[in-house]
Each structure stands twice: as structure tokens, then as C-alpha cells.
Amino acid sequence: MYLKKLCVAGAIAGLMGTAAYAADCGPSGQSIRILASDFPAIHAVVGAAKESCGAAAAEFSPNHTTEARQIMNAALTPDPAEYTSVIVANSTLTQLMNGGLVRPLNDLVDKYGANIPDNLKITIDGNVMAIAFMANSQHLFSRKDILAQVGIDSVPGTYDEVIAAAKAIREAGIMEYPIVMNMKTGWNVGESFNLVFLAHGGQFFEPGSAEPTVNSEAGIAALETLKEMVAYAHPDHLTQASNETQGLWEAGDAALGIMWGSRGAPILDDEGSSAQVTSNTVLSAAPSVEPGGTPGATLWWDGFTISANVPDADAEATFAALANALTPEMVAANNDDAVWLVDGFKPGPAAAGVAATARGGAEPYPMLPQIGLLHAALGSELSDFLKGDESAEKALADVEAAYTTAAKEAGFLK
Numbered sequence: 001m002y003l004k005k006l007c008v009a010g011a012i013a014g015l016m017g018t019a020a021y022a023a024d025c026g027p028s029g030q031s032i033r034i035l036a037s038d039f040p041a042i043h044a045v046v047g048a049a050k051e052s053c054g055a056a057a058a059e060f061s062p063n064h065t066t067e068a069r070q071i072m073n074a075a076l077t078p079d080p081a082e083y084t085s086v087i088v089a090n091s092t093l094t095q096l097m098n099g100g101l102v103r104p105l106n107d108l109v110d111k112y113g114a115n116i117p118d119n120l121k122i123t124i125d126g127n128v129m130a131i132a133f134m135a136n137s138q139h140l141f142s143r144k145d146i147l148a149q150v151g152i153d154s155v156p157g158t159y160d161e162v163i164a165a166a167k168a169i170r171e172a173g174i175m176e177y178p179i180v181m182n183m184k185t186g187w188n189v190g191e192s193f194n195l196v197f198l199a200h201g202g203q204f205f206e207p208g209s210a211e212p213t214v215n216s217e218a219g220i221a222a223l224e225t226l227k228e229m230v231a232y233a234h235p236d237h238l239t240q241a242s243n244e245t246q247g248l249w250e251a252g253d254a255a256l257g258i259m260w261g262s263r264g265a266p267i268l269d270d271e272g273s274s275a276q277v278t279s280n281t282v283l284s285a286a287p288s289v290e291p292g293g294t295p296g297a298t299l300w301w302d303g304f305t306i307s308a309n310v311p312d313a314d315a316e317a318t319f320a321a322l323a324n325a326l327t328p329e330m331v332a333a334n335n336d337d338a339v340w341l342v343d344g345f346k347p348g349p350a351a352a353g354v355a356a357t358a359r360g361g362a363e364p365y366p367m368l369p370q371i372g373l374l375h376a377a378l379g380s381e382l383s384d385f386l387k388g389d390e391s392a393e394k395a396l397a398d399v400e401a402a403y404t405t406a407a408k409e410a411g412f413l414k
Contacts, residue, residue: 025053026112026320027313032057034304034318035072036087038064039242039262041134041338042302045087048325057317066243069095069187076101079309084318086307089300090365093122093130095372098410102129102305108319116323120341122303124367132303133326134262134338137362138182138195139297139353140287141249141257141267145280146174155284159196159225159296162256162287166232169255178255179232180245188241189386190378191298195258196222198363199289199296210370210412212403214378215396223385223392225289229258230386238383252277258286258296261354265336268350283353285360295357298365301341370412377403 032053036042046062054060063083065071069092075082076096088096096102104127109116113131122130140162142155150168162179169178182188197204202218205211230237234248246263248254250273259267264283267273286297304322306315328344336350347355365371377399385395407413 024112024320025056025324026317028056028317029058030311030314030317031059031084032061032314032318032321033059033083034062034085034087034322035068035075035083036062036064037068037302038066039260040266041262041334041340042087044330044334044337045133045304045322045325048327048330049321052324053317053321057321060321066241068092072096073099073101076307076309080311080314081307081309084307084310084314085322086305087302088130088305089136089302090298090367091372091375093303093305094367094369096305097124097129098369098372101308103308103315104128105131105306105319108306108316111316112320112323116326120303122301130303130305131323131326132301133342134302134340135354135358136260136262136300136302136339137297137354137357138191138258138260138286139295139357140284141259141264141353142282142284143255143277143280144282145276146178146255149174155282156256156287157285158291158293159199159229159287159289163228163232166229166256170232175253175255177232177234177253179229180240180248180254180257180259181229181233181237182241182245182259183230183233183237183386184241184244185238185383186379187375188379189238189382190375192226192258193222193378193382194298194365194375195286195296196225198298199287199294200225201289201294204366204371204374205368210407212374212400212407214374215393215400219396220392221289223382223395227386232256238386249273249281250277261351261357262338264350264353265338268336283349285353285356286362288360295360295362297357297362299358299362300365302338370407370410373406373410373412374399374403377406 050060072086106128109128120132121128150172156162156165166178169175200218200221286295326342331340331342331344336348339351339354381398384390
């Protein structure tokens with residue numbers, strides 16, 4: 001079992017200012033096929049890999065998709081796998097490792113990773129399983145001009161302050177639905193619960209076991225907070241993920257948002273929005289329950305893996321290409337697209353929310369083998385509560401029941 005947690009809060013401070021690049025592109029004439037999420041920082045890394053080593057490969061084929069999490073296990077299961085690499089994060093690495101679908105990278109690091117520092121190597125049970133290159137987190141986005149219209153001079157710091165600000169904005173007739181959150185039924189609903197649950201001091205499992213503990217005082221409090229928040233969100237919030245919430249923000253249809261830090265740069269740039277929106281958008285720490293409390297966020301790293309079920313030569317060429325992409329030059333060209341963990345990063349306004357959330361003591365998303373099953377249960381069982389069709393206690397009991405069934409089938413519980 002892979003029980004290690006990566007302490008991303010400390011890593012953000014410790015990883016900035018490190019270099020990572022491969023000495024060469026590895027064996028030529030190979031197939032490099034990369035599955036990745038669809039946002040600017042990931043495009044930057046994959047694009048740099050192609051620019052550096054694409055000409056040496058017989059095939060360089062990336063697939064950037066919002067469905068990467070859903071398809072990666074099935075895509076890597078055949079032999080040969082559909083992709084030679086998947087760009088992963090905390091949760092998806094354990095998802096792939098549970099299936100034995102990614103290979104240890106120790107030999108490839110020895111051959112091509114002389115300039116990859118140890119603190120970028122995601123090492124579990126002595127094996128390097130991924131190479132991290134950026135940090136991410138959810139945090140608060142605010143429109144300072146709209147807050148000023150209702151007499152609020154500083155960005156909210158707690159959930160109560162966010163809700164009070166949303167109420168004031170609605171009552172002033174400025175916006176009926178001032179809050180945006182990634183609440184699409186499924187993974188996003190589960191993650192939104194996780195954020196508020198951790199802010200309320202919740203623990204997902206009994207210490208040292210896979211027994212769930214979300215049906216608790218903290219769990220009920222988290223659901224009640226979420227319900228208060230979504231009362232000020234668009235009626236279609238259960239269909240909205242990152243692309244939709246970013247679109248609402250850029251259109252000027254939101255004043256308070258819980259969104260990913262990786263959306264900061266696209267929102268603050270001069271494309272797809274207006275000067276009024278971009279100049280008045282402030283990125284700050286995720287809200288807490290009490291002033292100075294734990295931010296309602298999960299800290300993440302993103303990095304690359306190499307598939308287990310591909311020829312060794314393809315694996316080697318893919319690793320070399322991706323490692324070769326992690327250069328100060330790539331960071332300089334895409335500085336504001338991420339909180340980079342690679343040499344050359346200069347934190348700017350787009351990184352302010354992630355940095356403040358990390359400094360506030362936000363928890364990393366747990367790298368536990370059973371967390372994906374619990375997350376899936378949360379995503380499938382909480383919508384009825386959010387629609388007002390059942391109590392918080394009933395919803396959380398349903399979560400634990402669904403998780404327990406899945407965990408027994410997977411061998412995590414007896």
C-alpha cells in the first residue's frame with residue numbers, strides 16, 4: 001500500500017529555484033504518446049518536450065483532455081498501453097499505481113536525471129514513481145470592485161465572510177448568483193466537499209486504517225457550509241467544472257469563486273475577458289472556518305509518469321523528452337501559467353492564491369490507495385443533499401456505505 005503523503009506546502013518553498021532537464025533525447029525513432037489534462041501549464045510542458053525531442057521520435061502524439069482522469073486506467077491497461085506517459089497529480093498517481101500501470105523510474109533517473117533534484121522525485125517505498133514540476137491548489141478569487149460596491153474593503157477570509165459578501169451582493173441587486181465553484185456531479189462535487197471538510201478539521205479515515213470517518217461532526221458541518229455557498233451559485237452549478245467557472249468569471253458573471261490556481265493566469269491575462277474584470281480580480285488564500293484557520297483547499301503537485309506496459313525504448317525516449325522539457329527557458333516562457341517547481345520561476349500575481357493557501361497550512365491531497373474509492377463515493381452520493389432531497393447525515397451514511405462496499409471488493413476492508 002502506498003501510504004506516503006507528499007508535503008506540498010513545504011515543497012512549494014523548497015522546490016522553487018531548482019533545475020530539471022535531461023542530457024539528451026534518448027533513443028531515436030521511438031513512439032512518444034502522452035495523456036494529459038487540458039490547461040495551459042500542461043500544454044507548456046508537453047509542447048516543450050515536443051520542441052526539444054519531437055524530431056528524434058518516430059511519433060510524438062499528445063492528447064490533452066478534461067477526461068484524462070476517467071480514461072487513464074483503461075488506456076494504460078492493454079499491453080502495449082495506449083500512452084507511454086500520463087501527466088498525473090497526487091490522486092491519479094495512486095490510482096495508476098494501484099493497478100500496476102506505471103513503472104519505477106529509478107533507472108531512467110540515473111541515466112537522464114542528473115539535474116533532477118531529489119525533492120522533485122516522488123519516491124514511494126524506495127522507487128521514484130513520478131517527477132513533479134508544478135504545484136496547484138484551489139483558492140479564492142474575488143472582484144474587489146464589486147465588493148467595494150457593497151462596502152467590503154478587503155477580500156473575505158472565512159466561509160462566513162464569503163457567504164455574507166455574496167448575500168450583500170445579491171441584496172444590492174448587483175448579481176443574483178455571485179459565487180462560482182467547481183461543483184459538477186462526480187469528482188468535482190467530491191473534491192468540493194474535501195476542501196470544506198479539511199477546513200472543518202475532518203479526517204477521512206481512522207488513523208492507520210481504511211475505515212471511513214466522513215460521517216462525523218466535521219462532515220455534517222462541511223455539508224452545511226457547502227449548502228450555504230451553493231445557495232448563491234448558479235442554478236446549473238452541478239454541471240459546472242473548471243472551464244465553465246472560468247468562463248463565468250471572464251464574462252463578468254461572478255464576484256467570488258473557489259477555483260484552481262492554474263486558472264489564475266488565464267483569468268488575469270488580456271484574452272477572453274475585459275479590463276474591468278481582469279484589473280479587479282484578486283487571488284487570495286482559500287477561505288477558512290475561523291480567522292487564521294486551516295484553508296479550505298487541497299495542495300497538489302503535477303508531474304509525469306511512464307507507463308509500465310510499453311517497450312523499454314519508448315519508455316526511455318518518453319522520459320528523456322519530458323525531463324528535457326523542464327528547463328528554466330520553458331518556465332520563463334510560461335512563468336505565469338503555474339506555480340512552477342523548476343528553476344527560473346518568478347512568482348507573480350497569478351501565483352498569489354496558491355502561495356497564500358500553502359502558507360496558511362492547507363493540507364495536501366492524501367496519497368492513500370483507498371482515497372479514490374472514497375472520493376468516488378462522495379461524488380456520487382452528495383448531489384441529493386445539495387439538491388435538498390436528503391439530510392446531511394443520510395448523505396454521509398450513503399457515502400460510507402458505498403465506499404465500504406467498494407473498499408471490500410478492492411481488498412482494503414474485510
